[in-house]
Amino acid sequence: MENKELILRTSNELFAGVEQLIFSARKKVAISLNKETTLLYFNIGYYINTNLKENNQLPYGAKILATLSQLLTNSFGKGKIQSSPIFNRITQ
Template sequence: MKHEMASVPHEFMSEVKALVEKTRNTIAQEVNQQMTYLYWQLGKRINEEVLQGQRADYGKKIVTSLSRQLTADYGKSFSEKNLRKMMQFSAIFPDENNVAPLMRQLSWTHFTLLIPIADEFERDFYIQMCALGKFKAEKTAKLGRYNYGNYCRNAEV
């Protein structure tokens, strides 16, 4: 005895798919926000508690050791290079009250692209453009100083 599959109306199927996609996107955003917050907290803890007042050699050894242990337990996200990015992240954005709203708008990838920008005004420009949805992470990586310079030259003073 064969069971025939009922045809699902196109409009209904589209609505169901939209619900699934919306929920998936919401979950992905929440996971990214929580991971970014974890990275900020780790950077802050390392900066304040492990390295505070210690010699550079000692601090480097601690970060290396911490990275080995975390990587063994939790994977590549906790490499020494990434731990150092987390440390820079919390140093550049030391106030949780200021960085928390940004974490809801920007991905960890955005932050890793913003960390190397030394000029605070330029970094703030990119933060605002990303937060407004003008720059996706992939585009932000390609922008460089050229676009910021053009923006400054064309802006009214």
């Protein structure tokens, strides 16, 4: 009887430790993903704005952005990052 109790107690202790490692890793991944997503959006905006200014196309900006948005949606899907299964799993 004592062996079963020892095995169960040890298993539960190991489970708790491994569980904490998993939660900690998930949190780090979520933080990193959030950081990279924010930087990506900033860099996309900066790239578009700089390109439109350098090419004197600011007056056409709204139409260019609408067309670009459609091209990106067709290529990558709408809201691809937030709706991805990986994003959903790591932020649970």
